[in-house]
Amino acid sequence: MTRCGPSLFILVIMTGLISPAQSDEVLGDITLPREEATSSLTTPLAVFPHWKHRMYFKCNVCHEALFQMQVGADHITMDAVRDGQFCAVCHDGKTAFEVSFDTCEICHSAASAGTP
Amino acid sequence: MQWRRYIKLLLAVVLFAVVGQGVGCTLATRQEFMKVVFEDVPPRGQHKPPEPYVGHPRRQPVYEPPPPVMVLVKAYEPVFQYDWKTMLRALPKDTVGGIDWVSALADGAIEPRTSIDPEHAPQQIVLPLDVQLEPENLPLFKVTFPHEPHTEWLACDNCHPKIFTMQAGADPISMQKIYAGEYCGECHGKVAFAVATGCPRCHLALAGPQ
Numbered sequence: 001m002t003r004c005g006p007s008l009f010i011l012v013i014m015t016g017l018i019s020p021a022q023s024d025e026v027l028g029d030i031t032l033p034r035e036e037a038t039s040s041l042t043t044p045l046a047v048f049p050h051w052k053h054r055m056y057f058k059c060n061v062c063h064e065a066l067f068q069m070q071v072g073a074d075h076i077t078m079d080a081v082r083d084g085q086f087c088a089v090c091h092d093g094k095t096a097f098e099v100s101f102d103t104c105e106i107c108h109s110a111a112s113a114g115t116p
Numbered sequence: 117m118q119w120r121r122y123i124k125l126l127l128a129v130v131l132f133a134v135v136g137q138g139v140g141c142t143l144a145t146r147q148e149f150m151k152v153v154f155e156d157v158p159p160r161g162q163h164k165p166p167e168p169y170v171g172h173p174r175r176q177p178v179y180e181p182p183p184p185v186m187v188l189v190k191a192y193e194p195v196f197q198y199d200w201k202t203m204l205r206a207l208p209k210d211t212v213g214g215i216d217w218v219s220a221l222a223d224g225a226i227e228p229r230t231s232i233d234p235e236h237a238p239q240q241i242v243l244p245l246d247v248q249l250e251p252e253n254l255p256l257f258k259v260t261f262p263h264e265p266h267t268e269w270l271a272c273d274n275c276h277p278k279i280f281t282m283q284a285g286a287d288p289i290s291m292q293k294i295y296a297g298e299y300c301g302e303c304h305g306k307v308a309f310a311v312a313t314g315c316p317r318c319h320l321a322l323a324g325p326q
Contacts (some may be wrong), residue, residue, distance in 0.1 A: 026204065027214055028307035050307045051215055052200060055207075055226045058240065060271035069274070069302065090232055 026051045030071055031110045045110035212313040218265045228269075243267045247284050259318045 028050030053062070063069050066089055074086065081088045081099055087107070090096045097103050133153055143160055158164075207225060210216040220226050231237045243263040250258040266275075276282050279302050287299060294301040294311055300318075305311045316323035 027305075027310065051204070051207075052198075054217065054228060054269075054307075055203070056228055057232075058228045058230050059269045060274055061229065061231055063270075063274055095232055 028054075032076065033072060035075075043104070044108045046107045047110050048107075210309055210314070210317075212310065214309055214313075217269070217308070221265075221268055240268060241271075243272075249285065249289065256321050257319050258321060260320050261318070 026049065030048040030050065032046045032048060034045060066086065068074055076086045080086055081091075084092065088099050091099050097106065147160070204215075208216045208219045208223060217226075221228070229237050230240050245263040247261040247263065248258060249261060279299060280287055289299045291311075293299055294304065297305070301311060304314070309317060
């Protein structure tokens, strides 16, 4: 039994009964770090899935007029997004879903919650 | 002494009425007498009490509740109608399971826009120029950089001149630097195909004889 343990495990994974952790992650998914240590805030970090955006927009639509091609180079805050900058240029309810209390968890979906 | 005359007259009238009522007259004469003072008095016995007024039955008080205060609440509509998992599965994959964006674009599996506004989307400027980069004495590792699939996605100023100078062989590109995230590694391994598993896509000779 001990010998066939690992192969059984692989078999279970292959049948799709369980999936290894982080299997949803696609190359280019960026979990945006939080700049200030906000101890009281437990909102999950925002994840930017590059691939979902690449299906509809070419790179040069956002880069580098809206976002620099470097994680952390832009000072992206929720206040700026609510002001209509950064994500909210498209996420305004017309081009893409609106930034509102109905849609928090679409972006703030990182598995690890809260502080950096 | 005018008011005295009035008082005398008033006393005379009162006396007349009291005497007329009190003095033992017959019923008929008293009636005639009363007509002087009172208007159309029915003779005694013929007097009918007025019929009691019967109005409508009292309405039951109707309680009308105040109209409910209308509060407009935006109905929650699921904003996400996309089945991302199925869409991810449908995208063409490369040999190691990553998304093959170049063939996805070529096959028409995706139609990415060139601007936010779909009405005024400019034409993507594609440059069909291959740049050969050959390390010294290593012809097997000669790199063919195709501008075409890169310009399908990117504009010139995304790479030039910040990441690459516009002169073939001018940049000291090495695999160490690419792994460290410089040059090709600015995108490859982060959003474009991985460096470690994508060897033959740049080093065409490593793919073996075609």
